Amino acid sequence: MTGSTKTEEPKILNADDSRTKLLNAAIKKSKGRPDALIQVLHTAQGMFGYLPLEVIRHIAHALHLPASRVYGVVTFYHFFSLKQKGEHTCLVCTGTACYVKGAQEILDQIEDHYHLKPGQVTEDNKLGIQVARCLGACGLAPAVVIDDEVIPKLNPEDTQSVIDSKTGAA
């Protein structure tokens, strides 16, 4: 990941936005204490679905923390994400059991239909694909999780129809 802060992004934070208000409330509740960083990032990640640079910058400033420290924390924990994860997420388990049962075929199907590789999101930000190294549900292999709902024993040929029906896409 080569980061650059120079890309012009549309403004995400603004005083009338309810998400911004909630974020600022969380910061206020922490009384600007640096040790509330993870808590505040958690709130922001929950509201925005990812952590845009503008939001990280805002949090760093409000909690009196150096930019590099906040960026370091964000990249350390898997829970936080610098990129949009998509409105709907499809998590494909590629653990040993799921792999043997055809996880790769599911990923191939996804790439064929949606032109998405793991970690990528559709241009309209509707669907994001992620992979996990074992969900601990090997009895359900191959397992796929669509928006927190586990789809057990997914037949690779049904991949597209299942994703479309669960995410409400045409």
Place this chain on the structure above:
Amino acid sequence: MSKISITINDEPYKVESGQTIMEACKEHNIKIPSMCHFDGLTDVGACRLCLVEIEGQSKLLPSCTTQVEPNQKIRTHSDRLSGHRQMITELFFSERNHVCAVCVANGNCELQDLATEVGMKHVRFPYLFQECEVDASHAMFVIDHNRCIMCTRCVRVCSEVEGAHNWDVKNRGYKVRIISDFDTPWGESESCTSCRKCVEVCPTGSLWSKDKAQGQSKKNPQMIKDLIEKRKVNL
């Protein structure tokens, strides 16, 4: 501060309570190898080179972050410890691309000195040959991630002595990298004051000044140690 009695390598010593084992050893001229320790900066126990044996404890403990305790029996050098130190050194070399022949710090490198000190003859581990960036965007300095061993001295000197906190660490595992600001190119950093403290404390050829060519980089860590002492007096 009260004095306590401890035993280091079978010799009895009187040391200040509250001191770390490393400080106590240094006072009595017992040298313990270390990469991440830097006099005056907070110790993080990252490099694991200063591990020592303490009687009654099966685990080895880093001497830079372990305080002396009354009647402690410490061993700073043993076959077991030399084996570990040699292995850690080899792991440093296998993780990134330490090519001494073309390095600015060749001949003036703490990592090179360490390899000689622990008697490293070859590296038993396969090299990772990671692709690392070289960021030369700063007007005066370069950060070459190929030579970095993640001792984080630069991070600490920038935060604790200069007070700018330009540097920090991103990611985890073998993907860790030193970053400035929001993983911004160094030259575009908003917090760097170009004070060159990080360059002086860097033990390898990872941070260097652009006016130096291969083998020419001579670091001056003593300047930073003196600076830390001077600032203590003024407080």
